[in-house]
Amino acid sequence: MxxxxxxxxxxxxxxxxxxxxxxxxxxxxxxxxxxxxxxxxxxxxxxxxxxxxxxxGHCHPRIVTAMAQQGDVLNTHTRYLTEHPILLAERLLATLPDALGKVILTNSGSEANDLAIRISRMVTGRRGVIVTDCAYHGTSDLLQGMSPVTGLPLGPDVHAITMPLAPEGPEQFAALVGEAIARMEADGIRPAALLVDTIFGSDGAIADPPGFLAGGVDAIRKAGGMFIADEVQPGFGRTGAGMWGFARHGIVPDLVTTGKPMGNGQPVAALVMRDMLALEFARMQRYFNTFGGSSVSCAAALATLDVIEDExxxxxxxxxxxxxxxxxxxxxxxxxxxxxxxxxxxxxxxxxxxxxxxxxxxxxxxxxxxxxxxxxxxxxxxxxxxxxxxxxxxxxxxxxxxxxxxxxxxxxxx
Amino acid sequence: MxxxxxxxxxxxxxxxxxxxxxxxxxxxxxxxxxxxxxxxxxxxxxxxxxxxxxxxGHCHPRIVTAMAQQGDVLNTHTRYLTEHPILLAERLLATLPDALGKVILTNSGSEANDLAIRISRMVTGRRGVIVTDCAYHGTSDLLQGMSPVTGLPLGPDVHAITMPLAPEGPEQFAALVGEAIARMEADGIRPAALLVDTIFGSDGAIADPPGFLAGGVDAIRKAGGMFIADEVQPGFGRTGAGMWGFARHGIVPDLVTTGKPMGNGQPVAALVMRDMLALEFARMQRYFNTFGGSSVSCAAALATLDVIEDExxxxxxxxxxxxxxxxxxxxxxxxxxxxxxxxxxxxxxxxxxxxxxxxxxxxxxxxxxxxxxxxxxxxxxxxxxxxxxxxxxxxxxxxxxxxxxxxxxxxxxx
CATH class of the missing domain: 3.90.1150.10 (Aspartate Aminotransferase, domain 1)
Structure with a gap:
């Protein structure tokens, strides 16, 4: 040294x-x-x-330039009408299933996941959340209790499934989620959401067989809960099979969260959800994120999307x-x-x-x-x-x- | 239109x-x-x-240039040894009382406040938090329950004091905090922290008489709790009396959080705390924030500090x-x-x-x-x-x- x-x-x-x-x-x-x-x-x-x-790639010149050019002109928040957050939301939605129609921009995957849990709980009126046993979903107080890989205890109303490294298929995953729902309901907790990183990154990268996730999605929906796809790890093309990890499983999530790669290093992230969830949430409470959707962060994310496509x-x-x-x-x-x-x-x-x-x-x-x-x-x-x-x-x-x-x-x- | x-x-x-x-x-x-x-x-x-x-000022050329120059060279996280987060922590600490010695960098004031509450609760082993009745402290699930100005109910173990628009002085503020502690303890909750925006921005800007906050700080400490100064609003020179809002009150907080102005628009924020709190927290749990302390965000914050000083x-x-x-x-x-x-x-x-x-x-x-x-x-x-x-x-x-x-x-x- x-x-x-x-x-x-x-x-x-x-x-x-x-x-x-x-x-x-x-x-x-x-x-x-x-x-x-x-x-x-x-x-x-x-x-x-x-x-x-x-x-x-590190320090991609096109993305650095886009940020600097925007930084010279305007870098403000979403309480003013500006084009960048709208353009970014349009571009994101164009890559997602039609059922997902409304965007909230944040600064980190943690902020997006924290909000996704909050919305799924408010809209369902329930508390129960299911995660995998080596999951990591973020840094907030709420999410530390949903990130057992950190060694911290599960939060209140959170249950974990023991994730097989080689899942058999959708039936097995449905059974695992079903067992967690049963345990939860035995405790008097009704399920609000299944929250899953669709490449199971912190569980050790569990990708196959494609489609196995669908069983769990069916199970949580039958029990009245939402499926939240945490795309912080697999999103933006990492799996080589389209933009999003959930697509390999032939499913349409209720909420999708993104983060890490979205701005190629710039702190920018998003929550995308079904229109009805966004409407219900807006009816129930205010939400404003100072830096979420700020012009330079959006410019970074837009340039990153351009590079992913053009290269x-x-x-x-x-x-x-x-x-x-x-x-x-x-x-x-x-x-x-x-x-x-x-x-x-x-x-x-x-x-x-x-x-x-x-x-x-x-x-x-x-x-x-x-x-x-x-x-x-x-x-x-x-x-x-x-x-x-x-x-x-x-x-x-x-x-x-x-x-x-x-x-x-x-x-x-x- | x-x-x-x-x-x-x-x-x-x-x-x-x-x-x-x-x-x-x-x-x-x-x-x-x-x-x-x-x-x-x-x-x-x-x-x-x-x-x-x-x-x-909007689009300050020196700050935009600092970000672009750093963006060309390196923009990475704190799992590698890099100079920027260290330089930024040193610069921040130089503006703060000696008792505050350890820094964690985040992306938003929300992330910093969420973490400050978590640390004060873990280290004290208690749950109770006191805020003002029109407080706003951030967007996370935890903080929505500490932000009554949003119209949402207070979270579990959170009590609010009715903030006078024209405080009489430290004795009155001590009494208000004392009453909240008494209410809390009557519910069987022991106080972990008093969390206050030291310019009371969302309460309508309550600044005088200088020193009135000291009474509340004494009261929470006597009861075994921490004082968290939320400097997201007053920090970085806004009050015209030094860098930090708490300084006008002649107090030294246990934890200080910053946010909004820190990067002149770039998503960057910080939690600064007494060394012992940082040590205890690190002993109890892991914390990593992907974008927190990333090179370009630090470059923006460093340039912002330069401009505040030089101009x-x-x-x-x-x-x-x-x-x-x-x-x-x-x-x-x-x-x-x-x-x-x-x-x-x-x-x-x-x-x-x-x-x-x-x-x-x-x-x-x-x-x-x-x-x-x-x-x-x-x-x-x-x-x-x-x-x-x-x-x-x-x-x-x-x-x-x-x-x-x-x-x-x-x-x-x-």
């Missing part, structure tokens, strides 16, 4: 809350980034195979995702440390035998200049989730780095 | 949730803004005497605030429609006899090209809160517009 880095670490400890955690045994001191590459203070370059926020990033996610899957499959077959391969497009989960093994691979790859992460139960699943413009050469570099790290970890750990 | 505006209004109704509300009988269709001026689609210019978010905006807030107060005082004296003048620096509240009168003045001024708002009980207080660089000519223009609007409203309403 060079001196600048250790000085900066000391300053960081002095002023930032100890809640802050750095990735990797040896943290990455990032000073610049472009496309799928991050450069550290020593000039070492890292292939970023982890970050979904810069969906169009064919969804098709690229599908193509490179397949290449990565094809390259990983034989390694998983051959290694006693690895037990499964899951995911869709550029959200890939590699199951390892333990959190320690996963951490060892993550840190070995970081030393080799490739950034990935871990998630799921016991942090035993490797999470591979690069910016969408990753190309063939970069994907092959990732696979080589993975193979080398795996070999080292096998030698020293197994 | 021109055709573009009515078309845009129709598009807006189609895609945005009906929760969205526009200001003014005749909405302002904003297309550009600079300094203290907003221009509409017809080319009419409005003096902005309402917006505290663009604290350094002497706090001194300007004091000087122009006094000029506005001096100009308003005789009008209030003379008018049967107006009953009081409150505030500090460039947060000014003019009490009117009713919400209807306040709305009539607000709309008359808007027709005359000056933007103000209303707040407080029954929305009967006028809220005058321009960007801090407002100059003498602009202030006099505001006063003339106010006088004209008042005369019109007196003729037609009294």
């Amino acid at each position: 060079n001196r600048d880095t250790s000085n900066l670490l000391a300053r960081r400890e002095r002023v930032l809350s100890p809640s802050y955690r750095l990735f990797y045994e040896q943290p990455v001191h990032a000073v610049r980034a472009q496309g799928c590459w991050i450069e550290d203070a020593d000039g070492q370059r890292y292939l970023d195979a982890y970050n979904n926020v810069p969906v169009a 064919g990033l969804i098709a690229n996610a599908a193509r490179i995702g397949q290449r990565l899957m094809a390259g990983l499959a034989p390694m998983i077959e051959a290694s006693p440390a690895l037990t499964g391969l899951r995911g869709a497009g550029l959200f890939i989960g590699v199951q390892t035998v333990s959190g320690d093994i996963a951490a060892a691979i993550v840190n070995a790859m970081r030393r080799g200049g490739v950034l990935i992460g871990a998630a799921g139960r016991g942090n035993a699943a490797l999470k591979i989730r690069p910016p969408l413009p990753i190309n063939v050469t970069e994907a092959d570099h990732l696979l080589e780095s993975f193979a080398r790290a795996l070999a080292k970890v096998e030698v020293s750990n197994l | 021109n055709r573009d505006t009515s078309n845009l209004l129709a598009r807006r109704e189609r895609v945005l949730s009906p929760s969205y509300r526009l200001f003014y009988e005749q909405p302002v269709h904003a297309v550009r803004a600079q300094g203290c001026w907003i221009e509409d689609a017809d080319g009419q210019r409005y003096l902005d005497a309402y917006n505290n978010v663009p604290v350094a 002497g905006l706090i001194a300007n807030a004091a000087r122009i605030g006094q000029r506005l107060m001096a100009g308003l005082a005789p009008m209030i004296e003379a008018s049967p429609a107006l009953t009081g003048l409150r505030g500090a620096g460039l947060f000014i509240g003019v009490q009117t006899v009713s919400g209807d009168i306040a709305a009539a003045i607000v709309n008359a001024m808007r027709r005359g090209g000056v933007l103000i708002g209303a707040a407080g009980r029954g929305n009967a207080a006028l809220k005058i809160r321009p960007p801090l660089p407002i100059n003498v000519t602009e202030a006099d223009h505001l006063l003339e517009s106010f006088a004209r609007a008042l005369a019109k409203v007196e003729v037609s309403n009294l």
Whole structure:
């Protein structure tokens, strides 16, 4: 570690809350980034195979320019009539099923999920919420109780289903949701919503078989509750199969939340819902979000949508995702440390035998200049989730780095 | 209304949730803004005497440039070691009492307040929260129950004090907080925190006598609770008396939250707290905020701090605030429609006899090209809160517009 880095670490400890955690045994001191590459203070370059926020690639010039141009002209809120939030809502709705007709813009996926829960509870007049057992849905007080992956207890009226890593199909998922509803109702709580990340990112990337989610959606609706698709992870093309993760499951949610990749790094997020829910909610209470829908945030989101479309990033996610899957499959077959391969497009989960093994691979790859992460139960699943413009050469570099790290970890750990 | 505006209004109704509300009988269709001026689609210019978010003036070139330059280089999160969040935390702490030593960065004042409540509850092991009866503290599920100005019921374990518009002093405020503690404890709830906007913005701008807040702070501490200063409204120099609203009251909070003006429009906010609270919280649970502390947001906040300092905006807030107060005082004296003048620096509240009168003045001024708002009980207080660089000519223009609007409203309403 060079001196600048250790000085900066000391300053960081002095002023930032100890809640802050750095990735990797040896943290990455990032000073610049472009496309799928991050450069550290020593000039070492890292292939970023982890970050979904810069969906169009780090520091995409078109998005930076759009923000700067808008910043020069107007950056205001939605109490004045301005074009940007309307344009953005129109563009979002054009990518979504017709049944979803009304948009509220926020600053983070957390704010969008918090509001989605509030609306589903107000409109149904019920309290019960079902999540998966390694779910993560955000930072607010309400959502910490719906994010069991953090190790915190479930909130009041929240029940979790134990998510299988290899679901059998819609019947099994319907049964899991049905059991949670039954437990909830036995406690005298009626179900308001099923809240699911449609790529199950923090559960370790559970994507197949396509359509399995439909069983749970039917079950919650039969019980009078809403289905909320948390698209913070899979949204904006990550799965390589259209814009939204729920589409692979052939379902239409009642509410959809977005976040992380929406502004390629700019804090912007959204809640989209059925018209009737928006009407009922507006009848019952006020909602205003100061920065939500502000002009520069909307300009970033609009430019991000343009880049996803113009650069064919969804098709690229599908193509490179397949290449990565094809390259990983034989390694998983051959290694006693690895037990499964899951995911869709550029959200890939590699199951390892333990959190320690996963951490060892993550840190070995970081030393080799490739950034990935871990998630799921016991942090035993490797999470591979690069910016969408990753190309063939970069994907092959990732696979080589993975193979080398795996070999080292096998030698020293197994 | 021109055709573009009515078309845009129709598009807006189609895609945005009906929760969205526009200001003014005749909405302002904003297309550009600079300094203290907003221009509409017809080319009419409005003096902005309402917006505290663009604290350094709309579209400040130095802040826009800082964001664009950072956006070109790196825009990432706090799981990597980067300089920007550390620099920003250092700069913030340098403006705050020494007892406040640890920072968490968020995207909005709502996220900061939500977290402040969570920390005060976890660390005290108690639930009770005291707010004022027209308080507004944010949009999250938790905070809606602490924002009675929205008309929603108080949340569980939340008690409100009836805030006098002209407090007598610290003893009276101590008694009010003491009564709320007693009510709370009679319900079996122990007090965790007193949460107060230190300029009482949504209560109608209650600033005097300086020091009155100290009584309440003593009372909550004696009862074992924390004092949270919500600086979203008064922070960053608005009161003309230093950076923070609480300083006028000679107190040191346990937790301080910031928001709106912090990035001059960029979604960035912070929670600053005593070291021990940060340590205890980190011991008890994880916290990570994806966009909180991201490089471009920090660059915006750092540039905003630079501009506040280099352009002497706090001194300007004091000087122009006094000029506005001096100009308003005789009008209030003379008018049967107006009953009081409150505030500090460039947060000014003019009490009117009713919400209807306040709305009539607000709309008359808007027709005359000056933007103000209303707040407080029954929305009967006028809220005058321009960007801090407002100059003498602009202030006099505001006063003339106010006088004209008042005369019109007196003729037609009294």
